Amino acid sequence: MHWDRLYFRQCMRIVPQKAAPPSRKKPIFPVSEKLRVYLKNYGREIILPIEYQDLIHFTYARPLIDKDGQETAWEQVSYDMREWEFLKDGLLKCYAILKTEGDYSFAENLNVERIDFCSFGNSQPFRIRIINVNNGNYDHFYIKKADANRIYGLEWEHLLATSRVTFFTYGQTLIEEHIAGIPGDIFIRDYLESPDTNKVRLLKTFVKFNESCFIRLLGDMRSYNFVVDITPDIEGTQYNIRAIDFDQQCYEGRLRLYLPQFAKENYPIVKEVVKHLDSESIKQYQAEERSRTAYRIATERYRVRELMDAMLPDELSSDEKIEQLKYELANYYHNFRFVKARTMGKILKIHLKQMLMPSMRSVLKNAKGRNRQL
Known part of the structure; x- marks a missing residue:
């Protein structure tokens, strides 16, 4: 079953405490001490x-x-x-x-x-x-x-994404x-159907980008909030999708707003994913992104810990949105720990562990093996 259909079915089982509509204008949250x-x-x-x-x-x-x-x-x-x-x-x-x-x-x-x-x-x-x-x-x-949300989003991008x-x-x-690249909406309009576009490589990158945003709870990645960087390679072309708007880091209450695949502006790319990529390939690309992120966390573990410690008590959203997101995630993962969270920082910490712990175990196991060889 394709990734979007499977997830839509899973979302049908989610019953949040109170549904909050998408935000039209996010308030500025001050930088804490x-x-x-x-x-x-x-x-x-x-x-x-x-x-x-x-x-x-x-x-x-x-x-x-x-x-x-x-x-x-x-x-x-x-x-x-x-x-x-x-x-x-x-x-x-x-x-x-x-x-x-x-x-x-x-x-x-x-x-x-x-x-x-x-x-x-x-x-x-x-x-x-x-x-x-x-x-x-x-x-x-x-x-x-x-804005605190944006600063956290920029710092998580610096620590966990493919580009600093x-x-x-x-x-x-x-x-x-300035983050260089072709704005996503322009890319979809002018490049997506171009005969020079290597769709499989592009779609692989989008699947990884979708997974990366969900891992760190970066929301509102509609097409005009990311850019596509095109790099000629030895054979063909490589693509890199980069976020350029970080205001919605850990702010929204709806789980689907943290997955670019559900933005209607991104539908032309999602349609191509469903058409060209089989479910096993999608799972592979998602696993690759989780593994890459786990390696980045292991490499930057002290800085990640300090950033998370600053984020845990911080006010980054409304009580209504916090309640909605934690219950949606609790139902999605069948994990009661989310319900105990009182801040967006705590929700993100539990979410990172939920998504990356298997990969982190492998990273640490491999690191110990290399150390023994040395």
Whole structure:
């Protein structure tokens, strides 16, 4: 039986305490003191030359038009000239912090070409476009409101996903590097049915991405919240799907919102999975992802433990959503331990053990075997 149909049948047996609808707008949850200590210990919390509030007071905004002449969700903003020099200098220093560990000696080669603002995002981000004046090459980074869910999501991405991510916090400000790739919705529209697309390799990657999001309870991975990175290989092409929106880390109450396979925006890919991959292959790819994640946890076990300790008491969602998720997971796994959880952090800890413990045992057993050989 195919993965989606099997899971739909399992979901029919779930009876949560109270069903909560999907969130339209997630509130910002503040950074706790324990999380702040963790960020400082690992070099994430540093003094930044500019803060989110410095960018709020723009004087003019106009819709940003894409290459097809259509309005986007972003607005291009302008500032008073008296503030611009301060902002420009601070933004270039932020970029240097992200890219060259604060080495500002290359500042003469760089300029701030554009600042975009998106009022629809939960963190109301500013997107900064940096250009190299010598060759015209450009890059982006983001300045956002510091939200605890997003910070935890970014850190779990850094520790457990296939690619590392660079970000820093300062008070109520968060700066992030740009994650390159083709937005998922554009990939589905323009590339999915292309004869050059190796569908089996792409679908394998999507199955693993789906499993990864569920393992760490990263929600709302609709097509426009992830990107597809295409890499030419010796024979054919490799694909990597990366999340770009981390606001829904351990926030939603509905279990299905943590599985990208159930987002209607992702249906074209899911349909291809059902068509091209047999159930045994899907199980294999899921097992590979669980094993890879277990190895990452074993490698970063001390840092993972400290992150989890900060997360356990943290307020990351409403009581209603916590109650719904823990009962849905308890029914799904037939595991009563979920019911005792009082926070999203505790739910995630139990969930990681539930999904990864068999793989962790194998990882530790193999490690002990290698140590004996040495």
